[in-house]
Amino acid sequence: MIQRHQRIVFWCLVVCILGMGVLLAVGRQRGRERIAALADDDQTPLDAPTAMAETVTLELANDADGSIAPASRQIALPEEPNARARALIDHLVAEYALPGSAHALPPGAAVAEVFLVPLPLVGYTTDSTSSATKDGGFRPTVPVGQTDPDPVQPKQLGGELAVIDLHSTFVNQHPSGVEVESLTLRSILGTLHANLPQIEQVRFLVDGQARETLAGHSDLLRTYPAADTTSGAGAANERQSN
Amino acid sequence: MIVLDPAHGGVDSGSQISETTVEKNVTLALAFRLRSLLTARGFSVVMTREEDASAVPNAAGSALTLDDRAGIANHAHAAACLVLHATRSGNGVHLYRSELEASEGQASLVPWLTAQAAWIPQSQHLESQMAAAFSRSGVGLVASTASVRPIDSLTCPALVVELAPSGDDADSINDTDYQQKVALALAGALVFWQNQVQPPARLSPPAIVAVGQATTSDAAGVQP
Numbered sequence: 001m002i003q004r005h006q007r008i009v010f011w012c013l014v015v016c017i018l019g020m021g022v023l024l025a026v027g028r029q030r031g032r033e034r035i036a037a038l039a040d041d042d043q044t045p046l047d048a049p050t051a052m053a054e055t056v057t058l059e060l061a062n063d064a065d066g067s068i069a070p071a072s073r074q075i076a077l078p079e080e081p082n083a084r085a086r087a088l089i090d091h092l093v094a095e096y097a098l099p100g101s102a103h104a105l106p107p108g109a110a111v112a113e114v115f116l117v118p119l120p121l122v123g124y125t126t127d128s129t130s131s132a133t134k135d136g137g138f139r140p141t142v143p144v145g146q147t148d149p150d151p152v153q154p155k156q157l158g159g160e161l162a163v164i165d166l167h168s169t170f171v172n173q174h175p176s177g178v179e180v181e182s183l184t185l186r187s188i189l190g191t192l193h194a195n196l197p198q199i200e201q202v203r204f205l206v207d208g209q210a211r212e213t214l215a216g217h218s219d220l221l222r223t224y225p226a227a228d229t230t231s232g233a234g235a236a237n238e239r240q241s242n
Numbered sequence: 243m244i245v246l247d248p249a250h251g252g253v254d255s256g257s258q259i260s261e262t263t264v265e266k267n268v269t270l271a272l273a274f275r276l277r278s279l280l281t282a283r284g285f286s287v288v289m290t291r292e293e294d295a296s297a298v299p300n301a302a303g304s305a306l307t308l309d310d311r312a313g314i315a316n317h318a319h320a321a322a323c324l325v326l327h328a329t330r331s332g333n334g335v336h337l338y339r340s341e342l343e344a345s346e347g348q349a350s351l352v353p354w355l356t357a358q359a360a361w362i363p364q365s366q367h368l369e370s371q372m373a374a375a376f377s378r379s380g381v382g383l384v385a386s387t388a389s390v391r392p393i394d395s396l397t398c399p400a401l402v403v404e405l406a407p408s409g410d411d412a413d414s415i416n417d418t419d420y421q422q423k424v425a426l427a428l429a430g431a432l433v434f435w436q437n438q439v440q441p442p443a444r445l446s447p448p449a450i451v452a453v454g455q456a457t458t459s460d461a462a463g464v465q466p
Contacts, residue, residue, distance in 0.1 A: 064332060178404045179384065180331045182388040185389075218390060219390060
C-alpha cells in the first residue's frame with residue numbers, strides 16, 4: 001500500500017515534468033518563429049569585421065537647411081568591397097535613426113545587398129560563329145561591348161557601378177518630400193564617393209525590383225553619379241534665408 | 243504662358259503633412275492662388291489639374307500620369323513651368339532645378355528623359371530670379387537640384403517649388419497669409435522673367451548617310 005504523502009509527491013513530480021515539457025515546446029516554437037521572422041526580413045548580419053576600426057567619412061544631411069556636411073567616424077568595416085559598401089550605408093542610416101537626428105529616418109536595416117559591377121557595362125550575346133558550337137549544340141556567350149553604340153563608360157580605369165538593393169520596409173517608412181528624399185540619396189551617394197572612390201555611378205533597387213520613386217518624389221529609375229554632395233561642393237546647393 | 247503642375251492628386255495623396263493635411267490639397271490650393279495672381283498680371287495659365295483627380299483628356303477614367311503632365315506642359319510652349327510640391331520637413335520654400343547637365347542646344351530629336359537638358363541655363367536663370375524674389379519677401383529658401391519626375395522631360399524653363407511650413411507647426415503650411423506671401427513672390431519673379439526667356443539654340447540634325455545612298459543624300463542637300 002502506497003502511502004498518501006508518497007502519492008502526492010509522485011503526482012507533483014508528474015505535473016512538474018509535464019509543465020517543463022510544455023515550456024520547452026513553447027520556447028522552441030518561439031525560437032523557430034524568431035528565426036523565421038529574421039529570414040523574412042532578410043536581416044542577415046554582416047560578416048563580423050576582422051579589421052581594426054578605421055576613420056570613415058559620413059556625409060550627413062540636415063533637413064533644417066537642406067545641407068550635407070561631412071563627419072568623421074571610427075568604424076570597423078569588412079574588407080570585401082560589397083560588404084564594405086553595405087556596412088557604410090547601414091552605419092549612415094543608423095546615424096539618422098538616432099534620437100535628435102537632423103534628418104530623421106526609421107530605424108532598421110535599409111540595405112539588403114550592394115553589388116559592385118565593373119564599368120563599362122556590356123551586354124552579352126551568343127557566339128554565332130559555326131565553330132563556336134559546343135557539345136550538345138550550345139553556343140557560348142560573348143560580350144558585345146565593342147558593338148554597343150552607347151555603353152555606360154567609366155570615367156577612370158577601374159570605375160564601378162554600385163547597385164544598391166534597398167529593403168521595402170525601409171523605403172515604405174521613409175518620410176515623403178522632395179527635400180527629405182533628395183537628401184537621403186545625396187547622403188548615400190556622397191558617403192560612397194568619399195570612402196569607395198572607385199564607385200562612379202549608383203543605381204537603386206527595392207527588394208530586387210526597379211521602383212519609380214523613393215517615397216513619391218525622388219526618381220529611383222535613373223543612374224546617379226557618385227560625387228561629393230556636401231553643401232560646399234560646386235554650385236549645386238546654396239542657402240538663403242531671411 | 244505659365245504652366246502650373248500641382249503634384250499628386252486622386253489616389254496619390256503625396257506626403258502626409260499633418261493629421262488633417264495631405265500634400266495634394268496644399269499643392270492645389272497654392273496653384274489656384276498663384277493662378278489668380280498670374281492671371282491678374284496678364285499671364286495665360288495652364289494647370290495640369292484643377293480638381294482632386296485629373297483625368298487624361300478624351301479618356302475619362304484614366305488618371306493623369308507624370309508623362310501626361312509633361313506632355314501638357316510641353317504642348318503649351320510656356321515661358322516657365324512650375325511643379326508644385328509640399329512637405330512637412332524644413333521651413334520656407336525649397337526650390338529645385340533638374341540635375342541634368344546642360345546641353346549646348348536643343349537637338350531636332352529630343353530624348354524624352356533628358357529633354358530638360360537644353361533648358362538648364364534658362365532654368366538656372368529663373369531659379370536665381372526666384373531666389374532673389376524670396377529673399378526680398380523674407381521667405382526662407384533652400385535652392386538646390388533634385389531628380390523629380392517629370393521635370394527632366396519638360397521643354398521649358400522648369401523648377402520644382404516645394405512649400406514647407408513657415409514654422410514648427412506643420413499646419414502652418416495651410417495659413418492663407420503665408421501661402422499668399424509665397425504666391426506673390428513667385429508671381430513677382432515671373433513678371434520680371436517673362437521678357438527674358440530665350441529658347442535654346444536648335445542643333446542641326448546629324449547627317450545619316452547609309453552606304454549606297456550617299457549620292458541621294460548629297461542631292462537632297464544634307465549637310466554633315
